[in-house]
Amino acid sequence: MERNLCLIGKGNVGTQFLKLLQKKQEILKTKFGLNFRIIAIFEYDGALINNNGLDLAKIFDIGENFRKLEDWEKNVKALNYLSKLDIETCIETTPTNPDTGEPALSHIIEALNNGFDVVSSNKGPFYLKYRELHELAEKNKCYIKYDATVASCVPALAIKNDLIANEIIGIKSILNGTSNYILSRMTSEGVEFSLALKEAQELGYAEADPTLDIEGFDAAGKLVILVNELFDLSLTIKDVKIRGISDITPQAIKLAKSDGYVIKHLAIYKNNSLLVEPRLIEKNSSLDINGTLNVIEIQTKYAGPIILMGRGAGAKEAAAAILNDLINIQKLRGYIH
Ligand SMILES: NC(=O)c1ccc[n+]([C@@H]2O[C@H](COP(=O)([O-])OP(=O)(O)OC[C@H]3O[C@@H](n4cnc5c(N)ncnc54)[C@H](OP(=O)(O)O)[C@@H]3O)[C@@H](O)[C@H]2O)c1
Structure with missing residues (x-):
């Protein structure tokens, strides 16, 4: 055919x-x-x-x-x-x-x-x-x-077909590899945000104008599409509360680390709210991924958390x-x- x-x-x-x-x-x-x-x-x-x-x-x-x-x-x-x-x-x-x-x-x-x-x-x-x-x-x-x-x-939207009889409760995710790379480097090397960003740009992970990535708009756009698809909604990017990562300091990361936490730029759907913001998560938990990877944790009624992880960008x-x-x-x- x-x-x-x-x-x-x-x-x-x-x-x-x-x-x-x-x-x-x-x-x-x-x-x-x-x-x-x-x-x-x-x-x-x-x-x-x-x-x-x-x-x-x-x-x-x-x-x-x-x-x-x-x-x-x-x-x-x-x-x-x-x-x-x-x-x-x-x-x-x-x-x-x-x-x-x-x-x-x-x-x-x-x-x-x-x-x-x-x-x-x-x-x-x-x-x-x-x-x-x-x-x-x-x-x-x-x-x-x-x-x-x-x-x-990563079959983030396609998984919908396999969850028809399940019930999706919420989503926690990391949907932007650039901001995750920057936070990962700040965590592992203790460097300032500006230095980690420069490194990401040199490696081709961040655009010359990194605003959409580091201020959370890219992740917010993806979150809207994911939530609309999985929950059959009609949201737009205007419905997302967005906070970027440019004001995160090495001191904040160090303090989190000493308590067993890491700071990650999460895209979340919970109780009918959409947000993209830096959050503390437990070290070595499923969302504690490094580098440019993406991760999506779908909380479901019958299977509990379903986790999808992989390379979320690249031609x-x-x-x-x-x-x-x-x-x-x-x-x-x-x-x-
Ligand atoms: N690259 C990734 O990792 C990735 C992953 C997932 C999704 N995406 C999305 O996929 C899309 C393409 O990404 P990309 O990396 O391939 O971008 P790209 O390399 O800039 O390719 C876009 C192409 O479209 C051409 N173009 C611009 N305006 C056009 C028009 N009016 N009619 C026909 N062609 C036009 C551009 O030509 P000129 O360059 O000559 O202007 C360029 O060849 C973007 O929306 C991006 O967000 C990218």
Whole structure:
């Protein structure tokens, strides 16, 4: 069975998705009888388009010079061109504007209005317009999946399907690897916040502008998506009480340590409240993870705490989540079992 796709945003995640798709093509064919063809890859200034399917090997061979390929059409914009495509699914991996969710929000709306299923790694549209996007998908009889937005390929959203008969009580989590890395270094080395941040930037864990990570907005956005998904709510990032970690001192960390605690930047859902803030947790407890890892503790009525932990960022990890979503959509549509 042939399934046609388009990709919007050929950056780190988009490129890793294409590579993973190519790597898994054979197994997708033999195991599921599925053949995914990429019909278009949109960038901000044009697109690679071929209605018979783009040659991925050629695109990888030419690397950054992909605009020189004969399939390149200059100045084509995804928003204006989506309706012309004969595809089933749109993969959206552009950068997130945290205030507007654009350009991803408009891309997703346009894709759904054209009857395409959507897979996205973009948080913005989902912590700003979660319910609206679901309603639009339902109206157009489309599926919309975004597992990469929360802890990448750690199955934080997907676990919902395995908890239907259980009862979820609350969530405690660490959803931002950058702030966790900084606090881990401050704890193990006793260094100042500014030094740990500089180190994180040098290692590529923190952006040149680290505000979204260290002030807690990134974790808050992910928490909103996670809670909406697991509890079927319609919250937005405005519903989260947020406190960052930039005022944490080595002295505070030392004091906590002497009492058997560590300071962690937690994203919590409890008693209908969403908060992201530095909290004391017992040393060596399940949330005491180091480095850039993410951890999600889901408190449930019947299983007690269920703990998911893993690498919550990285382009390859996000690409794996996207491909998973794509395969799951084929299952939901009844094309594979
Ligand atoms: N990287 C990760 O570890 C990770 C993990 C999970 C989720 N995510 C999310 O996934 C998304 C992509 O991340 P990334 O790391 O791949 O970012 P990225 O490397 O900056 O890639 C984004 C790509 O989209 C292109 N783009 C920008 N505006 C566009 C438009 N209007 N139409 C088409 N293409 C456009 C960019 O082009 P230019 O660069 O030329 O502007 C760039 O090639 C982000 O929303 C991010 O938050 C990332």
